[in-house]
Amino acid sequence: MRADHSGRKEAREEGQEARRLLARAHAENAFAAGEAILEVRDLVKHFPLTQGILFKRQVGAVKAVDGVSFDLHKGETLGIVGESGCGKSTVAKLVTHLEEPTAGTIRYKGNDITRASGRALKAVRRNIQMVFQDPYTSLNPRMTVGDIIGEPFDIHPEVAPKGDRRRKVQELLDVVGLNPEYINRYPHQFSGGQRQRIGIARGLALRPEIIVADEPVSALDVSVQAQVVNLMERLQDEFGLSYIFIAHDLSVVRHISDRVGVMYLGKLVEVGTEAEIYEHPTHPYTQALLSAVPVPDPEAEGKRERIVLEGDVPSPANPPSGCRFRTRCWKAQQRCAEEEPLLAVPENFTDTPVDQPQRHPSACHFAAERAAVVPPAGG
Template identity: 85%
Template sequence: MSQPTTREPAAAPATTREPILEVRGLVKHFPLTQGILFKKQIGAVKAVDGVDFDLYPGETLGIVGESGCGKSTVAKLVMNLEEPTAGTIKYKGQDITKLSGRALKAVRRNIQMVFQDPYTSLNPRMTVGDIIGEPFDIHPDVAPKGDRRRRVQELLDVVGLNPEYINRYPHQFSGGQRQRIGIARGLALRPEIIVADEPVSALDVSVQAQVVNLMERLQDEFQLSYMFIAHDLSIVRHISDRVGVMYLGRIVEIGADAAIYEHPTHPYTQALLSAVPVPNPEAREERERIILAGDVPSPANPPSGCRFRTRCWKAQERCAVEEPLLAVPEVFRGTGGPAEHESACHFAEEMENPPGE
């Protein structure tokens, strides 16, 4: 690849484990209002309600959860597209939620996004060259004017599209190709962090693997850190180094991918993993499935205590009163085993037949 590499390769080697992104106590409430002339707030949708995580250079953090769990809102907050109600997002030690103007613009260059739907996230009236080159209009210092066309063609080449397609329009491409265009746009400013919100869910099965491979290759090539948000648990496992599981605005369990998939200790993670259909008919009879009752409660009125208790088969009185914190459960502390990871459950325990095996 002919992509120029003016930026020094990953400022610090991953071994120093200095997080590139530190998220603490992140909260986003969307107000619910009533009345037309005199708007009165009658409540709030607690989309994100206290989320902490770190993202390290060069790693992929997978975020999984069902619709409405707040994972996309977290993405928007990290991108600074929404203003958090509370909490901090530190990029290399600097709280980006407080930034504005030129300082914010400088940070934004380093955090880019790839969207889910390649059909609606590309402007149908712009050519591919204009779409991928638009970031250069906003950050002219990255590429001088005369150089842009060449840079866009390089980007097309990097994501595996023919550089001659620069004057085509999005409708002339298939879904997988459009997602490559979206990725090229995300790469244009050579960011350090890419937030990918369901980047392959809208694609055909045979094309998904191509895009996942592309993202992995680009990560190695450009030392990118990924926040990879998806609901497809097998793809998240494949691409992630660490995985966080979200439920109703909170992270309920987070840890290394093998720890989460093979040694889940939170009942929600266990149910989620066991519900995933496994492409192996031989396992049909042997699998122990946990089928949860009911739906996810409304984030406008989440249950007291543990938010999962209304659907949890282990729930006891304590769960309604005392909110479990995201920490390594006491029973596993100091064991050194894979079950020793953060899990927000009073009754965290390992399963006998973990579904991730």
């Protein structure tokens, strides 16, 4: 009996190793398909939990990001979506080196920048800039718009000589659709949408190649959201930018993204193009997210099935074994608790032609399509 159990365990481990190799091969093929400007592999960030006042000891860790891998290609927009607390913003901070990773690698143009510091980190940060979520707290209220946008020039004086900075700041204001004469105004004199444009102008100041936008429109009105998203699309074409676009709003992400990654509890559970994710989702969590988005068509809204997830999101300090979504998944079986699904093309789609949208990475043992009305592409 024990020998039989041991044999099944070995076979399961061999199968998991084979799928791991397939997942790695898929990542290599994606890299070969185009120029990857940023490569993230097995990125991990654990925040320690400690007890004691004088003699602190670690009693656990919050696993905010736990093995995230993706590529960002030149001129591409990669959207990242998921519930609050799933690790999206932590990924943004790790990529921009606002947080140090616990493990994993980040490569920019083939160079490992994971542990970059000093001059090397300064050079990297010039090319990877960030637009923050809150347009009210991300701007210093005691600085003028000219000082805020021109501050990167103080850190990187080689980009703009002192005598040329005022002109460059006014050009940036004009690029993002603001009056160049506003250069001496303060943040409190602007609306939310205008403040976010100022934040985008600051991000563009050093002519970066990558901009990480952490929920840049979530604090704005719907009409202003459309203006900012359209602005970012125009600037991407004008400056050849690559975006990592993080948001809750699935419609906004669909409007701007070339590829979409869905995160759950520190891991990517499904990655694909806009059509693959929105029209052919195979992971149960992605299907539940899409079913929760309201559709502006009463007839279609009445026909579609709403997927209601039961239970709360597990604690990232103590995630479930195996598949992290299994505690809320209607497809969960014993295998889901024993074996962690890899982010790879599901077994039941391996024989599907490569050009079919169902054939994309999904971290589910029982991945399958589910008919659903999807949110329209809006912005």
